Amino acid sequence: MEFPVDVALAQLVPVLPAGPDWWYEVKLDGHRTIMWRTGDSVRLQARSGRDVTSAWMDIALAGMELPPGVVLDGEAVVVVDGRISFEAAQSRAASGPARARKLAEVHPALYIVWDALAVSSGDLRGRPYTERRQVLLDVLGELPPATPIQAVSATDDREVAQVWYATLRGTGVEGVVAKLGRSAYRAGRSSSWRKVRHAETVDVDVVGYTGQAAHPHALAVRMPEGRVVLSQRLGARLAVRAAAWAGASPASGRARTDAGEAYSAVASGLVAEVLAGTTRHAVVTIKRFR
Incomplete structure (x- = not known):
């Protein structure tokens, strides 16, 4: 496997699927992160493929306890006052190395893992979810007891998953992901992975x-069905985050949305969460970035 890896994604559905081969995992509200244990270090990758090791150095250091060759997929989360805080994770992800270290001293991160993509003996992505899950548990079982690297809660009992969905919302759990036990790890969205969220939102790619760049007014986003549309005008908080992204991602030229509006095109990825009720219209409302 070569860095970065294209990640597998779940389809958003209204209800959890039922059947004998489905497994269910808690969906935490953090930052998607791939952990690479190389021969002499650890690298962390965001969903977009960007190297984010410096922002999450505390979990990178914990990853040094893993055997070389292990590649894991999971979520970097930050707990504040007993609750998983996406805002705290967002702040950490947007920080430079010095500020990230200070934030980690106050609120250390956890790395909640749901998949093993590789081990020292080779690539696991083509093997069934149930096999990868067992390998994951075996690998994490060798870590020290106080490690911040933990396996996500999973069950093959749909009733248990429904209880998770109904009762854990206030703790920073944003939903449940269902995965077919026989499914391989495939890049992109697949019907073999499905997610149910509490919030009515959709993930879109910012293009x-x-x-x-220093003061973006609105963002051009590619909807799941392929349409490119402009967001509503950004508020101050979102504009600051968007400016940091735009400043680090030089525009590749001018382009137009499906409606003909001009925008500066950017190749590198940023994922935004938009209100699902706005996606039927020409302008979408951005809730936050992932």
Whole structure:
């Protein structure tokens, strides 16, 4: 496997699927992170493929306890006052190395893992979920007791998953992911992985912006069905985060949305969560970035 890896994604569905081969995992509200244990270090990768090791150095250091060759997929989360805080994770992800270290001293991160993509003997992505899950548990079982690297809760009992969905919302759990036990790990969205969220939102890829890179007015986003549309005008908090992304991602030229609006196109990835009720219209409302 070569860095970065294309990640597997779940389809958003209204209800959990039922059947004898489905497994269910708690969906935590954090930052998607791939952990690579190389021969002499650990690298962390965001969903977009960007190297984010410096922002999550505390869990990278914990990853040094893993055997070389292990590649894991999971979520970097931060717990504040007993609750998983996406805002705290977002702040950490947007920080430089010095500030990230200070934030980690106050609120250390956890790395909640749901998949093993590789071990020292080779690539596991083509093997069934149930086999990869057992390998994951075996690998994590060798870590020290106080490690921040933990396996996500999983069950093959749909009733248990429904209880998780109904009762854990206030703790920073944003839903449940269902995976077929026989499914391989495939890049992109697959019907073999499905997720049910509490919030009515959709993940979209940001492909550009209007205005200046230092002061973007709105973002161009590609909807799940392929349409490119502009977001509503960004508020101050979102504009700051978007400016940091745009400044680190030089525009590749000018492009137009499906409706003909011009924007500065950017190749590198940023994922935004938008309100699902706005996606039927020409302009979407961005809730936050992932």
